[in-house]
Amino acid sequence: MAYSDKVLDHYTNPRNVGTMDKNAGEVGTGLVGAPECGDVMKLQIRVNPETKIIEDAKFKTFGCGSAIASSSLATEWVKGKTVEEALAIKNTDIVKELSLPPVKIHCSVLAEDAIRAAISDWKKKQA
């Protein structure tokens, strides 16, 4: 399979790899996918309690190159956005940016799910 240059770039130099303390109040964690499906993404955000801006994001992904690229891109995109702005990121935006072929669209769906799951986890902590 031929990968787009952007997928290859994210695969070779993944952005924001790492782990934050999932118990910290300002951190939201999303863990989506399942090992038997061949894709698991963990995406974490650190949100400024005053401004509601996502100041940092980290990810780790088990999955194909497109899954790694989709989650790497997702961390880049959420950083600097408010929580509400980040919720507006659509999987189709990721598909477009990375030129994902139809068989890899589920990777972008999973990345969108990961963003939403992380935000939802953060919101629960604020309640």
Next chain:
Amino acid sequence: MASEAAVKLPIYMDNHATTRVDPRVLEAMLPYFSEIYGNAASRNHEFGWVAEQAVDKAREQVAKLIGATAKEIVLTSGATESNNLAIKGVAEMYREKGNHIITEVTEHKCVLDTCKRLEKHGYRITYLPVRTDGLIDLDQLKDAMTDETILVSIMAANNEIGILQPIREIGKLCHEKGVLFHTDAVQAAGKVPFNVIEDNVDLASVSAHKIYGPKGVGALYVRRRNPRVQLVAQMDGGGHERGMRSGTLNVPGIVGLGAACEVAQLDMGEESKRLFALRESLREQITSQLDEVYINGSMEHRLPGSINISFAYVEGESLLMGINDIAVSSGSACTSATLEPSYVLKALGAGDELAHSSIRFGLGRFNTQAEVDYVATKIVEVVRRLRELSPLYEMHKEGIDLSKVKWAAEPVNH
């Protein structure tokens, strides 16, 4: 970083998929593309006679490799056709005797899909499971046989995991029960000793391109004595191959098949020792440097040049991406046409996640120790890098039992 000085990239280590034509085979074939171009079925002139002589010689070479006689060799377009002809041909010929066929779940698709088609035509098929080591259970085979059973089709060596089935015992059991035994010997013939008499085989499929011959040519061994096996032809036409397979013979290809068989027989002793040493070196280098790696299938009953390894917590396609100067295969869903993880690995019961994480290494005649060293170094490097990226490896290191985690997502169709 792996040293690139000693090896020429990319490295081909996918010799279960296909092999490079051996120079000795190519040399034997070349005249048959140009000066010697007759139709082997032309009985009334020199051009035809010369072509027929070449075909006869090749038939002898194939027969000799597997312990058969030349008259028992039906030349085909390859193993897919041989398997189709064997199973459909027997099913149709022996329909009066019974309608039951036994095979196993880890067969190649050309056997499984042939059986599925026969099911639509009223045949009953038993798909035997395999044990965790990939071998079938002989007692289960025995229990599956009924008075209606006409054929057992079990492969000699598996193309994905490289394990060797106990075909001699399977054949013995079949002969005791008066059931015909077909084996897809594509990965075994020419690589390990295979003899249709000693192994109690009635029909055997072989292919040239798996043993350093050309693509598009193969053979089906059809036993002529004790018992005499009969087939209904699946290709109608000029009645070539004693009526079992019509179609003008692919003379250059057949010459290549014959030469490949002869070379394989000549070199097998030395070559299997060399490939075994290379494979063990690869295995040793990988398993001594990485934790959580699993060999798929029996280590004891295995082709010398073959090994299939699951690298837990790393997805196969992402691993292939990281070793893009090395040609190997993965059982990951992402690399398959059907987007399903390997059904062979799933059949071993190791779980889908290990199928997603599997790599098949197929060492062959032209691989070197320097290539093995390069591949091992590169694999270790990339697996380590991807594990740094893997949330599963992190969870495993934290002592979390992944099988007990309630995963958020519904399994998507992937």
